[in-house]
Amino acid sequence: MSNPKMFISYSWTTPEHEKWVLKLAEELASQGIDVRLDKWDLKEGHDAYSFMESMVSDPSVTKVLLICDKKYAEKSDRRTGGAGAEAQIITPELYTKTEQNKFVAVVRERDEDNNPFLPRYYKGRIFIDLSDDAIYAAEYEKLLRWAWDKPLHIRPALGKMPSFLQEDKESITLPTSVEFRRAIEAVRNSRPYVKAATVEYLEKVTSEFENLRIRIENKGDAETFDDRVVRSIDNFIPTRNELIEFFLAVATNSSDSDILQSLHRFFERLLPYTARPNIDGTHWDIDQDNYKFLVHELLLYCLAAFIKRERFNEAAFFIETEYYWPNTRSSETMYRFTVFRQFMQSLAIRNDRLELRRLSLRADSLSERSKSTGFDFRDIMTADLILYLRALTFNDRWWPETLLYLTFSSAGPLELFARCRSKRYFEQAKVLFGVRDKDQLAQQLVKLEANPDQIPSWQFERLNPRQAIQFESMATTI
Incomplete structure (x- = not known):
């Protein structure tokens, strides 16, 4: 990559200002930028106007820096002095050329209302602010990145449409948004009805869970049943994201033990979905695999939310308090948190059927689904590691x-x-x-x-x- 060539346009306002510009030019040169400055390149006998015109119009000069103080803005607007002459050259370049990345203003001075001094022709455009020492370092980095065409924020590659947005017969959106908005507003603003709103929302989610139920209808269906499990899990993402946002809101804003108890009861009510239902018909353990994934994932995020907000006692509450589950397949009714992680046969079948050779499709899915949740996947790993260690103590x-x-x-x-x-x-x-x-x-x-x-x-x-x-x-x- 060739070194960028930059022309600096400024006004000889005061000797101090000239020294500041010279120092800036030296700093830029030390960063590999080929700076063109009148003090270095305009010699005795040279035509100043021709020099300025060549700097602005020369295609080899890839960047033009406008050092804007009060005097520079005034001269540019009045078309007087060197700044005024440059304004006459720069204005058509700005408005008629398609390349807008060649010019940038550096604000060196502001008025009494803290408005930047900028030429009229530059108003409304993005500038770099070197008028405040408190932000100088960050703004100087912006200047360097602009000069080298190395922006801090780069547009990512376009991904695929989320699978939960693709229309198919498994696509189900749980109608919980009204209750969610009321509950999260109550938590964030400590409303007197916060407990009632929380219970209403969590009970709504629990009751709507039934709509996610899938089952093997026949032997042929069993061969690709894992596809339906994966679709069901993906379709739950919007509701899951609401719950994650709610967990974080509680961890951030609430110290109400009643809210914690409501969350604990919520997880208790999810447990029956992981077992065969007590209804007529043939049901297989694999029928509940989507539920097994979802309740496991939700517990990880709930715990991660409290750890992330350093609410360690509250996180420990979910670890140490047992969960009531009157399971007809067992005489036991109280369970440790370990019951929330159950084996998923469907993912093992999928790994073999598609010859994916992955060490853990479940881990892969948890990692991929953590994007755009407000959590780093390492937050989820932290919760998982704590649960692993605590299970051993029991x-x-x-x-x-x-x-x-x-x-x-x-x-x-x-x-x-x-x-x-x-x-x-x-x-x-x-x-x-x-x-x-x-x-x-x-x-x-x-x-x-x-x-x-x-x-x-x-x-x-x-x-x-x-x-x-x-x-x-x-x-x-x-």
């Missing part, structure tokens, strides 16, 4: 689907565990681990490492729990 199992991406990642530690380097932060977060202190956590890790069959592995990669939570550096600083 002598139970939780398969951390998402940690597949952690074992193959070269990125740094997850934020929660990196921050636990601080003793004060660890004291706040230790409730997530269910320990009194770091020594008790160490004992749990030793017990886990003595039973390697309890440590997840994928292909040739095995999770290192001690490293994943940054145990050695925990509580080592203030």
Whole structure:
């Protein structure tokens, strides 16, 4: 890539202003920009007007910088002095040429109302503001990026239409938006009816879950039933996004224990959907696979929301409080959170049928679906890792689907565990681990490492729990 050639147009307002312009030119030159400046390139005996005209019209000069102070704007508007002469050359260039990226104004001075001094011909165009020292560094970076044609924000490649927008017989949108808007407004503004609005919304979602039910109708249907499971999961995205937004709103704005209890009851009411319904007809465990995915995903996001907002006690509430589920297939009625992660046979069938050879289609889907949720996928991995470790403290199992991406990642530690380097932060977060202190956590890790069959592995990669939570550096600083 060739070095950009830039002409700087300015007014000789004061010696101090000239020095400022000269310093700016030197800084730009040090950044690889071939700066053309009258003090360097206009020699005795040269025609100043011809010099300015050539700088503006020369196609090899790819950038023209207009240093705008009060004097420059006045001369440009009155067409007097060098700035006025340049204005006569620049104006038609701005308005008749298709290339608009050649000229940019740098604001050096503002009026008493904080309005930038700009020539009339430049009004309404985007400028770079170097008049305020507080934002100088950020604005100077914009200037460099403009000069090198390296914008900070680049248009991404167009993706495909989301599958949940594609019309088919499985496309179902749950009618929960009215209740959602009322509930989230109540939470954000601490309305007196917040509990009632929350219960109304969550009960609406629960009742509408029945509309997502799918089932194998015949043997031929079973062969591609995984397609229907995937479509159903994708079609739920709009409703899921509402719930995620609601989880975050509660984690951010509410400390009401009644709201937490309502969320807990909501998850209890979702559990029956993961088992065969008590209705006539033949039903297979695979019929509930879409529900198994959705309730698992929702629990991960709920926990991630409270961890993200550093509401650790509230997050621990969902981990430590059992869930009531009068399951007809078991005499047990109270369950740990581990019941929310159940095996999905349909995804295993899909992996084989399509010869995808993926280590975990479920992890792949959770990762892909995390985009545009307000969460980084690493937030979801954090919640998953906490649930895995806490299940062990209850002598139970939780398969951390998402940690597949952690074992193959070269990125740094997850934020929660990196921050636990601080003793004060660890004291706040230790409730997530269910320990009194770091020594008790160490004992749990030793017990886990003595039973390697309890440590997840994928292909040739095995999770290192001690490293994943940054145990050695925990509580080592203030």
